[in-house]
Amino acid sequence: MADILILTTGGTIDKVYFDALSEFQVGDTMVTRLMEIGLVKHDVRVQEICRKDSLELDDNDRAALRHAIESAPESRIVITHGTDTMTDTAAVLKDIPGKTVCMLGALSPARFAESDATFNLGMAFGVVQSAAPGIWIAMNGTVFDASKVRKDRSIGAFVSI
Structure with a gap:
């Protein structure tokens, strides 16, 4: 068993x-x-779950992601995900017990020199090693309870609700 499972879904990252x-x-x-x-x-x-823009994710993709988390022997899980529907997916995962899950994305592709991807991934690694079980989002230098956050397109950032 690995220390940390990373599930990838695609997205801007x-x-x-x-x-x-x-x-x-x-x-x-x-x-x-x-x-x-x-x-x-x-x-x-x-483990790759899919390779899609988050606007293209559907119920089957989210069910596959949930199944991968539930069946994983790892209790610490990082998920790369597009930012547009990250909170929608988090809502589907919210009641999985015994797992510390942190979702992250990027506002510009990781292949770009000035991307936020590396920083967000590093934060997600820190979250799954230190936070209580639940679903978390690491974006914009902040860790959010996934049920209390939204993407604010007007400022290009995630904000607490």
Whole structure:
């Protein structure tokens, strides 16, 4: 059993340029590379659930994510997820007992030099090692109770509600 399970779903954190029109497409996960850059020494298991923009996630994707968490031997779980529907997915996961889960995303792709992805991933690692069981979100330098947060598009940040 790994110390921490990382489940990936896609989202902006894993986006790449797709064509000359500067359109994006979700690519391979950047999690492994970000952990290398961060010199992470934990035993980590990475599992891809899907590779989608969060606006494209559906009930089946969320059910697969929930099943992966419930059946995982690990009790500390990090989830990479698009920011637009992160709180919707968190609501589906809220009553899973005995697991400390932290979701994170990025407001710009991890492949960009000035992305928030690395910082958010580092925060999520800290959360799953220190927070009580439950669903948490690490974004914008803040740890949020996933049931008490929303994305405020007007300021490009997550805020407490």
